[in-house]
Amino acid sequence: MGILSLISGWPGPSGFGSASTAEQVSDSIDASDLTVIITGGASGIGLETTRVLAMRGAHVIIAARNTKAANEAKQIILENNKNAKIDVLELDLSSLKSVKAFADNFKAHNLPLNILINNAGVMFCPYQLSQDGIEMQFATNHLGHFHLTNLLLDKMKETVAATGKEGRIVNLSSVAHLYTYEEGMRFDKINDKDSYSDKKAYGQSKLANLLHANELARRLKEEGANITVNSVHPGLIMTDLMRHSYRSIRIFKVFTFLLWKNVPQGAATSCYVALHPNLKGVSGKYFVDCNEYPASNFATDPELAKKLWDYSHNLVNSLQLS
Ligand SMILES: NC(=O)c1ccc[n+]([C@@H]2O[C@H](COP(=O)([O-])OP(=O)(O)OC[C@H]3O[C@@H](n4cnc5c(N)ncnc54)[C@H](OP(=O)(O)O)[C@@H]3O)[C@@H](O)[C@H]2O)c1
Structure with a gap:
């Protein structure tokens, strides 16, 4: 899969490509015995993923910081699919306390958990710290999802044991993982304001999604x-993600319009990786346009992945104590 297949929409080895939509890649898949959590499932790619997973019968829990907007999104889906099973639970990924409260709240509902889609994200924010005092893009895109996933793993293992069905975790990374700081992950400068670059910090957080x-x-x-x-x-999809750089991205899009997808196409790879039987047993891979794709050298460095794991684990522990 390269630029030509992105522009042409030609399908790759999976039978799907950049022009495939979330409905097409999940066509005839019955997800009615699956429970899914999707972070940021109330807008953009996440909303379309929620809609299509619910259309396939899955029980979808939207984890959202703005529960009012998420409930409105749920109502819009219900207008066209009255059988959709969707619930909304509050989650602010930039706060470890909120992540813990979400996990406790979810577990109190005694639901199974088959699929976790770590979809929420922020991009190109001006320098700011999270409630826990961590640079916002790293905190939201990586650290919150790292903590959330760890807190939900037992529930996923319990579900696998009870049902015999494979569990799946999907991390929304980005091609932007290629455009990180020179050293890949800046463990010793995660909060450094002087050398902060909104673009590179986003790339770093998306590299972290892959390494995680x-x-x-x-x-x-x-x-x-x-x-x-x-x-x-x-893929490249015009959504609210662009809110911090809307004007410059509109201009960029004029010159690169052939590379952009619409939202139904943007949700295709998430739905494919979450649901498709082709991917049974496939793990630790990176997918673009519904096909496996090579990630960067940093992203495939197992030592860096272990280092990020230990770093994130220690950071979560120290922040919880403080
Ligand atoms: N769009 C693209 O071209 C593109 C390209 C590559 C990768 N991605 C990745 O795809 C994912 C989805 O992006 P999108 O384009 O659909 O953007 P989007 O429409 O802005 O959706 C992002 C979602 O994340 C939520 N979110 C942000 N901060 C949060 C927090 N602290 N706690 C909980 N939820 C939070 C947002 O909630 P609010 O509505 O409350 O802000 C929103 O629902 C992101 O991970 C992004 O990095 C997108």
């Missing part, structure tokens, strides 16, 4: 857990 998925995939394989973990780049 790869290291978790390795650990789960080692344990023999029947849970796969993969990363996706959804």
Whole structure:
């Protein structure tokens, strides 16, 4: 899959390509025995993913910081699919306390958990710190999802044991993982304001999404857990993600319009990786346009993945104590 297939929409080895939509890649898949959590599932790619997963019968829990907007999104889906099983629970990924409260709240509902889609994200924010005092893009895009995933893993393993069905975790990364700081991950300068670049910090956080998925995939394989973990780049899609750089991205789009997708196409790779039987047992891979794709050297460095895991684990522990 390269630029030509992106522009032409030609299908790759999976039978799908950049022009495939979330409905097409999940056509005739019955997800009625699956429960899914999707972060940021109330807008953009996440909303379309929620809609299509619900259309396939899945029970979808939208994890959202703005529960009013998420409930409105739920109502819009219900207008066209009155059988959609959708619930909304509050989650602010930029606060570890909120992540813990969300996980506790979800577990109190005694639901199974088959699929976790770590979809929420922020992009190109001006320098700011999260409620826990961590640079916002790293905190929201990576650290919150790292903590959330760890808190939900037991529930996913319990579900696998009870149902015999493979669990799946999908991390929304980005082609932007290629455009990070020179050293890949800046562990010793995560909060450094003077050298902060909104673009590189986003790239770093998306690299972290990939490294997190790869290291978790390795650990789960080692344990023999029947849970796969993969990363996706959804494509370039005009959504609210662009809110901090709307004007410059509109101009960029004029010159690159052939490379852009619409939202139904943008949700295709998430739905494919979350649901498709082709990917049974496939773990630790990166997908673009519904096909496996090589990630960067940093992203495929197992030592860097382990280092990020230990760093994130220690950071979460120290922040919880403070
Ligand atoms: N669009 C693209 O071209 C593109 C390209 C590559 C990768 N991606 C990735 O795809 C994913 C989805 O992006 P999108 O384009 O659909 O953007 P979007 O429409 O802005 O959706 C992002 C979602 O994340 C939520 N979110 C942000 N901060 C949060 C927080 N602290 N806690 C909980 N939820 C939070 C947002 O909620 P609010 O509505 O409350 O802000 C929103 O629902 C992101 O991870 C992004 O990095 C997108």
